[in-house]
Amino acid sequence: MFxxxxxxxxxxxxxxxxxxxDLRGKTISEPSAxxxxxxxxxxxxxxxxxxxxxxxxxxxxxLTSIRNATPAHSYADFLQVHPADVSHIxxxxxxxxxxxxxxxxxxxxxxxxxxCEIVALCNWNTICDEYVHRLTxxxxxxxxxxxxxxxxxxxxxxxxxxxxxxxxxxxxxSVGLVRLxxxxxxxxxxxxxxxxxxxxxxxEAQGEGLIPYRRSRDIVNRYxxxxxxxxxxxxxxxxxxxxLDGFFGGELGLQVTVEGxxxxxxxxxxxxxxxxxxxxxxxxxxxxxxxxxLQRDINAFVEEQSKIPFTERNIYRMLQIVAGTQxxxxxxxxxxxxxxxxxxxxxxxxxxxxxxxxxxxxxNRRFIRSYMAEPSWSGGxxxxxxxxxxxxxxxxxxxxxxxxxxxxxxxxxxPRNPGFEGGRYCPGEWYTWGFFRFRAxxxxxxxxEFLDEExxxxxxxxxxxxxxxxxxxxxxxxxxxxxxxxxxxxAA
Numbered sequence: 001m002f003x004x005x006x007x008x009x010x011x012x013x014x015x016x017x018x019x020x021x022d023l024r025g026k027t028i029s030e031p032s033a034x035x036x037x038x039x040x041x042x043x044x045x046x047x048x049x050x051x052x053x054x055x056x057x058x059x060x061x062x063l064t065s066i067r068n069a070t071p072a073h074s075y076a077d078f079l080q081v082h083p084a085d086v087s088h089i090x091x092x093x094x095x096x097x098x099x100x101x102x103x104x105x106x107x108x109x110x111x112x113x114x115x116c117e118i119v120a121l122c123n124w125n126t127i128c129d130e131y132v133h134r135l136t137x138x139x140x141x142x143x144x145x146x147x148x149x150x151x152x153x154x155x156x157x158x159x160x161x162x163x164x165x166x167x168x169x170x171x172x173x174s175v176g177l178v179r180l181x182x183x184x185x186x187x188x189x190x191x192x193x194x195x196x197x198x199x200x201x202x203x204e205a206q207g208e209g210l211i212p213y214r215r216s217r218d219i220v221n222r223y224x225x226x227x228x229x230x231x232x233x234x235x236x237x238x239x240x241x242x243x244l245d246g247f248f249g250g251e252l253g254l255q256v257t258v259e260g261x262x263x264x265x266x267x268x269x270x271x272x273x274x275x276x277x278x279x280x281x282x283x284x285x286x287x288x289x290x291x292x293x294l295q296r297d298i299n300a301f302v303e304e305q306s307k308i309p310f311t312e313r314n315i316y317r318m319l320q321i322v323a324g325t326q327x328x329x330x331x332x333x334x335x336x337x338x339x340x341x342x343x344x345x346x347x348x349x350x351x352x353x354x355x356x357x358x359x360x361x362x363x364n365r366r367f368i369r370s371y372m373a374e375p376s377w378s379g380g381x382x383x384x385x386x387x388x389x390x391x392x393x394x395x396x397x398x399x400x401x402x403x404x405x406x407x408x409x410x411x412x413x414x415p416r417n418p419g420f421e422g423g424r425y426c427p428g429e430w431y432t433w434g435f436f437r438f439r440a441x442x443x444x445x446x447x448x449e450f451l452d453e454e455x456x457x458x459x460x461x462x463x464x465x466x467x468x469x470x471x472x473x474x475x476x477x478x479x480x481x482x483x484x485x486x487x488x489x490x491a492a
Contacts, residue, residue, distance in 0.1 A: 003056055005097030008034050009121070010167040014041040016160065017093065017119050017177065023047045026090040027303070031078035031104060035062050038093055039069050051089065053078040064262055071263075078104060083111040083389055084295035088303035090186075095121045098173065102126050102143040105178060109150060110389040113296065114184025118155075124176040127157050146370070147178075155180035186300075193301055193321055215283060216312045223276050223310050230256055230268055273302050273310055280315055281322075287409035288399040289322060292392040293332050330403045331466050333396040338363045338463050340393055350460075362460045366449040369394065373440035381424040382440045384415055394448070397459075398434045404458055405435075 009017075014037055024046035030039050033052035042050050043066070050069045054060060055076050063069060072081060078096075086092075092112060096104035101122035108118050126144060151157050160175045233256050255262050263271075277298050281290045302308060322329075341363060342349045348367040372390040373382050385391050402409050412434035415423065430437045435455050436448045450456035 005099055006034060006056065006169065007095070007098070007164060007171060008168045009037045009095045010164060011037065011041070013121070013160065013163050013167075013175075014038055016163075017121070018042065018045060021045075021091070021117070021119070023091070027051070027088060029053075029072075029086055029089045029092045029094075029108075031081075031092065031094045031108060032096045033059070033063050033069075034095070035059060036066050036069065038095060039063070039066055042093060043068055051086070053081065070267055079107050081107075081111055082292075082295075083113070083392065084292060084299045086111055086299075087113045087296035088300040089113065089116060091116060092118045092120075094119070098123045098126075102147045105180075106143060106147055106150070109180060109182065112182045113186055113300070114182055115186040116182045118178070118180040118182070120178045120180075121160075122176045122178060124159050124174040127151060127176050127178065128159070143371075150180065151178060154183065193297075193318070216280075216315050219276060219279060219283070220310060220312055220315070223272060226272055227269060230265060234265070270302055273308060274299055276310055277302070277318075280319075284315075284319055285322065288402040289326055289329070291329055291333050291396045291399055292389075293336065293396070294322065294329060326403065330400045331462070333400040334459060334462050335466050337393045337397040337400075338459075341367055341369065362463065363456075365453065365456045366447065369446045369448065371444050372446045373442070373444050375442045376424050380427070382427045382442050383423050384425065384438075384440050384446060386414065386423065394433075398436075400462075401435050401455060401459060404462065405455060 017038075018041055023042055025048050026046075028042050028047045028050045030042070030050050030052040033039055033054040034056075036052075039050045039052060048068070050066075051072050052063055052069055053072045053076060054063060057076075060071070064071065072078075072085065089112075092108045094104065094108060101120075105118070105120045105122060108120065112118060127147060155178060157176055157178050160177050162172050163175050164171045164173065237255055256268065278295070281294070308314075348364055350362040350364045369390055372394075373384050375381075376383050398412055399409055401407075402412060415425075415431060415433040415438070425431055425440050427442050428439055430439050432438075432451070433448075435451055437451055438446055438448045440446045
């Protein structure tokens with residue numbers, strides 16, 4: 001077989017997973033596609049598109065032959081997918097490797113957009129009450145305990161028994177089925193970007209003209225030229241096929257591929273636009289404006305629109321919209337980060353007298369972020385992850401604090417360890433990162449502490465306003481001491 005974790009989903013199990021779901025017109029993510037059994041069942045039930053990941057290159061040829069199944073380019077490993085890459089999906093359906101099933105399900109939960117449904121198989125021992133209880137009694141394995149809390153709060157689980165005994169690759173492992181639903185409702189980004197110029201898609205007209213050279217024009221020209229090259233390649237492929245017809249058959253031909261997988265013109269243009277917008281924001285926006293929720297919004301916006309002309313006019317208009325909605329994005333960054341940090345960990349909460357409801361909590365001056373560190377390969381050091389939803393939340397919180405205090409994100413920078421390069425830290429020792437000092441541990445937790453009490457009070461005051469709560473008088477006085485300076489404007 002291809003690898004030890006390759007256990008294709010039996011057709012009857014795929015039916016059980018999907019029977020109660022309406023997949024018509026939905027965009028589905030399949031994180032461990034294997035030979036495509038779940039993809040085919042989703043498409044048979046009316047899914048519009050299935051976006052897949054698969055770490056085994058030998059299976060890619062099978063998967064790329066399935067119509068309306070799209071590879072998640074550059075992400076063979078699902079654990080490297082970011083929230084911005086899947087902000088447009090409706091559902092995640094998965095049969096992850098049982099050797100790391102809890103990690104895959106938890107990652108699916110972290111990157112899933114609001115309202116997304118997750119249906120996942122796993123080893124029943126990973127989630128069964130008796131096993132999790134025994135772990136709790138003797139010091140739980142963190143990921144399993146976290147998954148158990150997640151299922152209890154947002155979903156359900158059931159045992160399917162030894163349902164792989166007659167499968168293509170049989171096993172007597174007892175299988176569990178997890179169903180989760182991410183809180184919230186996916187909102188169309190078309191309303192958020194109202195006023196964006198969506199004129200007729202006239203790519204050919206974009207490359208010519210007498211407009212003086214400027215950086216935005218260079219970006220647009222590169223996009224246009226890439227689209228032209230794609231069309232020329234497809235046209236050459238059609239001509240080549242007509243020449244070879246009846247001579248060499250189908251052995252020779254041309255096609256456009258991304259990382260070895262054929263890509264349609266529509267998919268090529270969407271992926272190219274996402275990359276172009278990311279480049280535009282990096283080039284023209286102050287770093288504190290480019291939050292991860294903006295990246296998610298742009299990804300969903302591009303996916304929802306069938307035609308978006310990538311023009312200079314649209315670049316300037318989009319930058320104006322983003323700059324004009326920065327207050328709202330700061331609120332989102334603060335709310336998402338503090339909600340995430342305080343939702344399940346009591347040690348991170350500061351309950352305040354007069355708090356109207358239990359729907360929100362102030363953030364402690366010292367708080368803990370789990371699953372953000374890992375042991376280094378050598379020397380007894382620990383590294384802090386600078387990718388993934390955990391670090392995105394901390395980085396977005398720092399960008400929001402930059403906005404509130406008037407500091408630039410470039411000034412704040414990344415975590416610093418003066419003694420070592422490459423992001424290595426001594427476990428348990430304090431280092432600085434922007435508005436915090438932090439220390440990381442080999443078990444995966446990172447402890448943060450606000451360096452400035454007034455900054456800590458200010459962000460809690462902002463969070464209270466977002467939640468519609470009232471802070472005690474002492475906290476309000478702290479938050480009001482330090483007025484916010486206006487941030488730098490958008491580059492021209």
